Amino acid sequence: MYCKKCGSKAIIKITSANLTLCSSHFTEWLEGRVERTIRDYGMIRGGERVAVAVSGGKDSTTLLHVLAKLSGKMGFEVVGINIDLGIDRGTKYSSLSTEFAVKNFEKLGVEYKVVSLKEKHGFTIDEAKVKIKRPVCSTCGLVKRYVLEEAAQELGADVLATGHNLNDMAVFVLSGYHSGDLSNLARLRAVSPAENGYIRKIKPLFLVSEKETTTYALINGIPFIMDSCPNNPRVGGPTSDKLRRIIENAEDEIPGFMLRLVENFETKIRPFFEDLPKFNLGKCKICGRPTNSDREICSFCAVKIKMTGGESQIVKGN
Structure with missing residues (x-):
């Protein structure tokens, strides 16, 4: 394959655009796509402080580097957040993830914050897996959403950016259709507005x-x-994992399938969900963060109570 921009050896074919690119023109293409996405969807405004959630994996580290490069051109500031979730199981996975996140923060010279779940809230995901009677990935997702929001606000951020990619979004869309969960589909957005005490x-x-x-x-x-x-x-696991494989196989057979699925959902289908009834949110009596109006405490504080031995051990604001 040869680069369609310069004729040199291509390193990737972008099937959705029938485009082959060399390394330098691919870098230029991806950064341009992210810049256009930010502008087209009004994600970031000039002068804003953008907190980037960095797990240490390929998507979040790529996002960090691209946003750091675009920040000067588009006039915003980048700060980083990493959570040490305490996932070990003999692999030291969390400590290694944090190590890679910090390498990238320091390489780029951005301000950053590492939050130890154990030090901040008194438990780890490994401990929660044993004690909490729900799927560990569900608990982990709940914890990450809460702690990232908390850390972003502590850093004075206006916006919280996450590294969800096209494959992730396609799975979320198809999973919502498969389950018929309209409330989850309604919450699936490229940009979630600042409301009910949450940042954008x-x-x-x-x-x-x-x-x-x-x-x-x-x-x-x-x-x-x-x-x-x-x-x-692992292979043969939950429905979402099987749907991911189905979607990626469909992409091989129908180039651009994922892009059309996600773009059409975001621009043509999701707007219809705006007419659905909104949830009435109250305030958690422990941390003051939003919670469903029929619950006195938020889901995170409920988990924390189970993990730390009682409501009396949770101090408001911690």
């Missing part, structure tokens, strides 16, 4: 595939952890 959340890579983020990280020498989380489902 954005997914700048939602139109960039996993193959593209991986390629960008490799050709630009970005350090990232290659190991998968030991809690990730």
Whole structure:
């Protein structure tokens, strides 16, 4: 294959655009796509402070580097957040993930904050897996959403950016259709507005595939952890894992399938969900963060109570 821009050896074919590119023109293409996504969807405004959630994996580290590069051009500031979740199971996965995140923060010279779940809230995901009677990935997702929001606000951020890619979004869309869960589909957005005490959340890579983020990280020498989380489902696991394989097979057969699925959902289908009844949110009596109006405490504080031995041990604001 040869680059369609300069005729030199191509390193990737972008099937959705029938485009082959060399390393330098691919880097330029991906950064341009993210910039256009930010502008087209009004994700970031000039002068804003953008907190980037960095797990240490390929997607979040790519996002960090791209946003750091665009920050000067577009006039915003980048800060980083990493959570040490305490996932070990003999692999030291969390400590290695944090190590890679910090390498990238320091390489770029950005301000950052590492939050130890154990030090901040008194438990780890490994401990929660044993004690909490719910799927560990569900607990982990709940914890990450809460702690990232908390850390972003502590850093004075206006926006929280996460590294969800096109493959992730396609799975979320198809899972919502498969389950008929309208409330989850209604919450699935490239830009979640600042409301009910939350800051604005954005997914700048939602139109960039996993193959593209991986390629960008490799050709630009970005350090990232290659190991998968030991809690990730294996082949034959939960429905979402099977749907991911179905979607990626469909992409091979129908180039651009994922991009059309996600773009059409975001621009043509999701707006219809705006007419659905909104949840009435109250305030958690422990931490003061939003919770469903029929609950006195939020889901995170409920988990924390179970893990730390009682409500009396949770101090408001911690």
